[in-house]
Amino acid sequence: VAMSDYGTVNYTGLEPVLTDFGTAPTTSVFNLPAGADVAFLEDDAPGNNMSSLRSSPATFEVTTFTHPTVSLTINGGAGDSLAITLVDSLSAANLVVTGMASISVGNVVTTGDVSLTATGTISEDAPDAGVDITAGILTLSAGTGIGNANAIETKVASVTASVSSAGNIQLTESDTVTLSSVATFNGSITVNAGGTVTATNVVNTTDASNVISIVTTAGNILTNNIVASGDTITLNAAEAIEEAGSDATSDISASVVNLTAATGIGALGTIEINTNTIANRGLTAAVTGAGLIDLLDVNGMRVRSATTANGNITLAATPGDLIIETITAGSGGNATLTASAGAISDGNAASLNVTANGLTATSSAGIDLDTTVVSITANTTGAGSILLEETDGVTLTSVSTANGPITITTGGTTIVTSIVSSTDNDTNDISITASTGDITFSAAGAVNAGLTAGDVVITATAGNIVDTLSDTLTDVTGQDVTLSAAGDIGQTGNSHIDTRSMNLTTSSNSSVVGGTHGTWINEFDSVTVVSATTTDGVVMIDAATSLTATLVDAAGTSRNVRLRALGGNLAVGSVTALGDIVSLSTSAAITDGDASNDISALSLMMSAGSGIATGGDPLETTVTNLAWSSGSGGAFVANTGALTIGSITFPVGPATITGGTGSGAAAISAASPITVASNVVMGGAVSLT
Numbered sequence: 167v168a169m170s171d172y173g174t175v176n177y178t179g180l181e182p183v184l185t186d187f188g189t190a191p192t193t194s195v196f197n198l199p200a201g202a203d204v205a206f207l208e209d210d211a212p213g214n215n216m217s218s219l220r221s222s223p224a225t226f227e228v229t230t231f232t233h234p235t236v237s238l239t240i241n242g243g244a245g246d247s248l249a250i251t252l253v254d255s256l257s258a259a260n261l262v263v264t265g266m267a268s269i270s271v272g273n274v275v276t277t278g279d280v281s282l283t284a285t286g287t288i289s290e291d292a293p294d295a296g297v298d299i300t301a302g303i304l305t306l307s308a309g310t311g312i313g314n315a316n317a318i319e320t321k322v323a324s325v326t327a328s329v330s331s332a333g334n335i336q337l338t339e340s341d342t343v344t345l346s347s348v349a350t351f352n353g354s355i356t357v358n359a360g361g362t363v364t365a366t367n368v369v370n371t372t373d374a375s376n377v378i379s380i381v382t383t384a385g386n387i388l389t390n391n392i393v394a395s396g397d398t399i400t401l402n403a404a405e406a407i408e409e410a411g412s413d414a415t416s417d418i419s420a421s422v423v424n425l426t427a428a429t430g431i432g433a434l435g436t437i438e439i440n441t442n443t444i445a446n447r448g449l450t451a452a453v454t455g456a457g458l459i460d461l462l463d464v465n466g467m468r469v470r471s472a473t474t475a476n477g478n479i480t481l482a483a484t485p486g487d488l489i490i491e492t493i494t495a496g497s498g499g500n501a502t503l504t505a506s507a508g509a510i511s512d513g514n515a516a517s518l519n520v521t522a523n524g525l526t527a528t529s530s531a532g533i534d535l536d537t538t539v540v541s542i543t544a545n546t547t548g549a550g551s552i553l554l555e556e557t558d559g560v561t562l563t564s565v566s567t568a569n570g571p572i573t574i575t576t577g578g579t580t581i582v583t584s585i586v587s588s589t590d591n592d593t594n595d596i597s598i599t600a601s602t603g604d605i606t607f608s609a610a611g612a613v614n615a616g617l618t619a620g621d622v623v624i625t626a627t628a629g630n631i632v633d634t635l636s637d638t639l640t641d642v643t644g645q646d647v648t649l650s651a652a653g654d655i656g657q658t659g660n661s662h663i664d665t666r667s668m669n670l671t672t673s674s675n676s677s678v679v680g681g682t683h684g685t686w687i688n689e690f691d692s693v694t695v696v697s698a699t700t701t702d703g704v705v706m707i708d709a710a711t712s713l714t715a716t717l718v719d720a721a722g723t724s725r726n727v728r729l730r731a732l733g734g735n736l737a738v739g740s741v742t743a744l745g746d747i748v749s750l751s752t753s754a755a756i757t758d759g760d761a762s763n764d765i766s767a768l769s770l771m772m773s774a775g776s777g778i779a780t781g782g783d784p785l786e787t788t789v790t791n792l793a794w795s796s797g798s799g800g801a802f803v804a805n806t807g808a809l810t811i812g813s814i815t816f817p818v819g820p821a822t823i824t825g826g827t828g829s830g831a832a833a834i835s836a837a838s839p840i841t842v843a844s845n846v847v848m849g850g851a852v853s854l855t
Contacts, residue, residue: 249270299318666689771794798829
């Protein structure tokens with residue numbers, strides 16, 4: 167026995183040895199003899215500051231000694247085991263045990279440090295809930311496990327623990343602790359603590375269905391580097407999970423990451439993680455109380471579940487994809503999703519992906535989500551589509567693609583502020599469908615797919631299409647614009663729908679609210695009205711330049727048609743308002759757009775700046791009443807049925823045309839009698855046949 171201050175004590179034979187010199191030595195070192203010793207370090211008598219070292223069967227002398235003041239070292243050899251069951255505190259002395267095949271520990275108390283090294287296991291001496299090691303810094307090194315069967319209970323400031331081959335680590339800390347370096351080669355790591363855990367470096371090296379689990383019953387979990395590549399990490403904090411620092415490297419790396427906290431995950435700053443995108447892997451995160459989630463994956467992430475109690479959820483991947491199964495931020499929390507070098511995609515097929523107050527999604531390669539949210543901002547920065555399926559009403563604050571189509575379906579009233587397909591291409595169309603409620607444009611330029619190639623389809627299956635601004639600014643831009651509503655499309659006055667298109671198709675199917683019904687369109691350019699129909703409503707379409715009316719049909723009682731080309735010709739294909747009025751107006755000429763009947767109505771009134779049809783190609787009509795003003799040109803009409811030339815007043819404006827006037831000739835024919843009830847005054851010849 168080598169003791170500082172007293173030299174070395176040598177003895178032979180198996181006789182008890184007492185080393186009590188009245189004054190404690192500074193250090194004591196015990197070297198167990200060769201051979202497989204079963205050693206015990208245990209208390210001599212409670213309160214006397216002395217312990218004994220013995221073996222059973224006896225392979226060395228029982229040695230009783232006064233506790234040293236600085237350090238107690240016990241060195242073993244191959245095959246040796248040591249059971250430590252002290253009662254008296256070692257005060258401030260360090261305890262160092264090395265070279266053992268196995269170590270079991272029941273009670274060590276010191277304000278110094280403890281270091282235990284075994285080629286086999288380090289275990290709890292007897293299963294109980296009491297603290298096994300109380301120390302400042304605890305260092306444990308084992309070959310095949312630390313606390314394999316039962317957790318070792320500790321009360322220490324920091325832990326360094328390692329297992330060099332297959333084996334687990336299980337520790338239960340009663341207070342706050344720093345996991346300076348806790349590592350297994352091929353085994354799970356379980357740490358339960360009664361206070362904040364700072365996980366500086368916690369690593370499982372081998373992918374073999376191992377789990378790193380850290381749980382606190384009070385306090386936070388602070389992460390710096392927790393790694394279980396291919397395996398599972400589970401963190402459960404009584405308070406928050408936060409980053410232990412502010413670097414950009416991964417704090418948590420595993421195939422499966424499970425995070426649970428009461429007051430937030432990453433609330434003080436984004437936590438970097440590295441998880442997986444394949445099925446049955448990825449992230450599960452939950453904040454059970456008031457708090458948010460803020461995580462960034464450094465290599466793509468599958469979000470199996472992220473849940474807060476009305477706290478914000480911020481999830482990002484850079485690079486890589488974000489695959490979303492379920493995100494729930496309650497009715498008050500917002501969800502922010504970012505894939506700066508990847509796509510945001512639906513990870514659960516037809517099930518709901520995001521439930522939140524507001525959703526903001528940004529991706530470089532496409533967005534596909536099913537939502538229940540109040541508002542949506544979704545943008546792609548590279549080539550990729552946006553597909554959004556909303557279960558309820560929603561405000562589409564800003565939805566845009568850099569180069570891709572946009573498809574949005576909603577289950578309620580839909581307010582459109584901005585939807586833009588930035589690359590004008592035939593494949594980059596915009597489609598918006600609301601199964602119930604109105605679709606409302608709340609800002610200028612609300613929907614824009616480009617004018618030369620991109621198309622727009624807007625469908626209010628059980629509601630109206632409405633412009634709430636009452637302005638004359640463009641609402642919808644597209645090469646082909648299709649508007650379908652169960653109710654109205656636009657309203658009277660400046661509440662019409664303002665379009666900029668080449669081809670326009672509208673369908674208003676029925677009256678769903680009181681008042682005047684129908685379709686009101688203000689077109690900023692030349693347009694071909696491919697089809698504009700109502701089942702019970704008026705059709706009012708203005709074009710800033712020319713207008714071609716291929717098919718226009720206003721059904722219902724007192725459902726009139728008004729078509730105006732304010733800066734070009736008005737070409738008429740087929741316009742119908744049975745029993746009602748058709749009003750055609752242009753600053754240029756009204757022309758016949760096809761060889762069949764052009765206009766069917768009770769009354770037809772026309773105003774043109776430079777003539778109405780030609781003698782060789784008159785307008786074919788089936789009307790009862792006719793009035794016109796042909797400006798500098800003539801008027802040429804071939805009517806089926808009796809015809810009265812008289813005075814007609816259109817109710818909107820109102821506007822009245824009486825008889826027939828113009829600087830050119832007029833040729834009006836009818837298959838039945840013509841009654842001239844108002845004057846026909848033309849600059850050229852007049853033929854009534």
